[in-house]
Amino acid sequence: MSAPENELTGHEYDGIEEYDNPLPGWWSALFALSAVFAVFYVVYVHLGEEGKDLHAEYDAEAAEVMEIRFGQLGTLTADRDTLLQYKDDEKWLVAGKAVFQTHCVSCHGKDGEGLVGVNLTDDHYKHITTIEDIVKVIEDGAAGGAMPAWKNRIPHVNQVVLTAAYVASLRGTHAAGGKAPEGKEIPAWDAPAEP
């Protein structure tokens, strides 16, 4: 630093003195820079073109992930044939499994063995007789809210279909520590519909 360094101001308080040193140059520069950045940032995000806000970022991120997740799959329909097809499709069941792990395990257990909710790994069901019923129960719930309705919570139809398919795939796995069967035994998923 330059010559006037370490000149005392002449102030003295209870023995404490002060130097009259200038502000460090780098300090002033960074302070000024942070203020300049602030102006540019505000203009860039809020006064420039649209699409810089957090919600636009969110939409872009959502689209990107959904493209990775379902880009090759298209949009599924929640019908019997689709469900029967995908319940054995290891590749796509992972999407259903992810939803199951996120939302369903707290009641149905990690492997579907049943906790507060029913065991999904035996052949007994309470509100389901055909594979399409699984979609209905997921969407609208059942048993007076014992099974909550998920239709506003799972945003994409493919997730609903693949979750239902995943649940269907759990049948007969008889997970360890499973809850006792509830409801009645129903025909195999691919059994022809009863007249």
Added chain:
Amino acid sequence: MPSSTPLDKFSYDDDIVRKFALATLIWAAVATVAGLFVALLLVVPDLSFGTPYLTFGRLRPLHTNAAIFAFAGNAIFAAVYYSTQRLCKARMWSDTFSKLHFWGWQLIIVLAAITLPLGMTQGKEYAELIWPIDLLIAVVWLGFFGTNFFMTLKHRRERHMYVALWFYIATIVTVTILHVFNNLVVPFNLFEGYSIYAGVQDALMQWWYGHNAVAFFLTTPFLGLMYYFLPKAANRPVFSYKLSIIHFWSLVFIYIWAGPHHLHYTALPEWAMTLGMVFSLMLWMPSWGGMINGLLTLRGAWSKVAEEPVLKFFVVGITFYGMATFEGPMLSIKSVNGLSHYTDWTIAHVHAGALGWNGMMSFGMLYWLLPRIFQTKLYSKKMANWHFWLGTLGILAYIVPIYVAGLTQGLMWRAFDEAGNLAYPDFVETVQAIEPMWWARVFGGALFIAGIGLLAYNWLMTWKTRPSKYEEPVIEAAPLSKDYADGPAPTSEYQGHAVSDLGQRFDVWTQAHWHRIWERLPMKFTVMTVFAVLLASALELIPSFMIRSNVPTIDTVKPYTPLELAGRDIYVAEGCYNCHSQMIRPIFAETERYGEYSKPGEFIYDRPFQWGSRRIGPDLAREGGKQSHLWHLRHLRDPEATTQGSAMPQYPHLEQTKLNFAGIPDRVEAAAMLGAPYEAELLHAQDMARAQAKTIVAELVAQDGPDRIFFDPADAANEAAYDDPSKYIMLEETQAIALIAYLQRIGVDLHAAEEVGEEPSMVAENPADATPARTVGGAR
């Protein structure tokens, strides 16, 4: 000035310093041991023994309040009372006020320590204390402390105020403003009241308060402390007077704006987040101004640092200050915050600040004070050195694992696997992953506490060698004369050069003569400080209150029912917000996990807001309707039963404690007074609450749940017990049902209309018109 002016004779009141210093030590121990206990609760939830008084939700506020207001608070007071007298060459204005301040403050702390475990809380972080205690705080802080301080300034015998005093002034006035405005409530009984702000606005007020509590309770007074005790201990002049001026005023003005960085990605309007972010970035250098002035004051004294524990504490304290005030602005950058927020990263950050800066600065000051206030030699310098090393290592052993934990959890929450699905869909996985780090934290915290133990022992042994009667040296100093001429106004060294008039004036301005004048005018100085704080506050806060579009209304959002309102107050009382957020951010991993992101209009009846700041458990913003009543009942009783590996305490008392139905009308009335459009509720609150409780229990029974809880679970199988009302409590009478009523309501109003109507389900309408991306992105 005639030299014949008779000198005043007076002495300093060091007795009050001894009192505050001892209180600092005691509360340091209490606050850190409470911290250790809550840290243990996270890894061993059963340590709460099923009692409501020892749960994390109730004790975490006790830990934070004790650390901030008891430990740091008393340290501040010790510093202020010791240094102000000497910097003013005046005894404190009133010994009585000093004592009222001391005992009043300790009373507040004791009241806090009683009320918080009892579940009496306002549910706003660091502003938990209930309104009667808040009133007491205002009286003790401003009435006793403030009055005593400012009257001492008025009667000072030192013409100019030293920089430490500037920081004390800023502390006293700003903390008053923050405390009063954030704690405005409409009381509805002796202990409870509803915040006059709701939802988004309450959040903005709270973090205006919360962030500036960090600024004006944990930063400015400690800078004042540093400016006095560091040059004293090092016996070196302060590095730069000009830097003191610039960094003081920039801190005071800029800090106020930074609060909204605690609310990034929330339902706060984005312009407010932006202000919070850019002002936080601008805070970096003003904060470092303090660090530079501290560390560079030690130039030429580094050999002393090596042998003097006091200076070691100060150097590490200031270094942690520099680290934390670099990290703070970095965390305020939206995208960084998107990763760090709600994780342990924040916890590591604040402990670097609290243990590193506030803790080490306090200890340094105490070791410097001990021989002086007890008028003897420090018992053991070696032990002080040991404390220094235990403290420093303890802090590192605490924060490093917690940084790792925060980063781990933040990354796990947002991770998608290669197929585009959540990589860690089950929340509890992300808790279990960081449990080893929580254990490491317990070890680090224990080291830090061991250091405090050494201080306590050293203290005791030093105190034992005190003189039988303390000397009270008589000081002589001239009173300030009425007539005082400031030195000649400086001229620009560019005078006569080819420099514009404006340039010359700027040159004169930078010589700070104007500020020198302010320094001898405490009243003007205080007014300018208040002006800076109020101006910044007004610019930040008022737009969100005045501009309607900041919180667009949602027609389907209705006020809580009387039972839900009572349930919500239980949620608040139990301190659920200490572990659960209620704010789904517009981050895709988050909406996948929790549901549609939160909208500002959803919170207009939330007093206080409960967005939280940490997710030790999952977000609850869309908890309503997500689980069955039965699940909630079992989960509250024993979280492990439904969620293996859960860190949540058990709440069996909720299903065994009667809800105070008679108190519900007061709650409804207070909410109505604040704008909730109640009608029948105002007349029939109790009946409506009972009816809803009955309905919920009926649904619970339909879900195979019980309608009553036997105090002895074995009685459930005993038919005769059903006829003996002393053996059970009907669930519809209990707090658990009120809480479940509230939990089932959270976040459902957004789609309320759709559920009432006979609209076709999403699956049916989807295939026809929605592409995958639009379905999701269009959720807004």
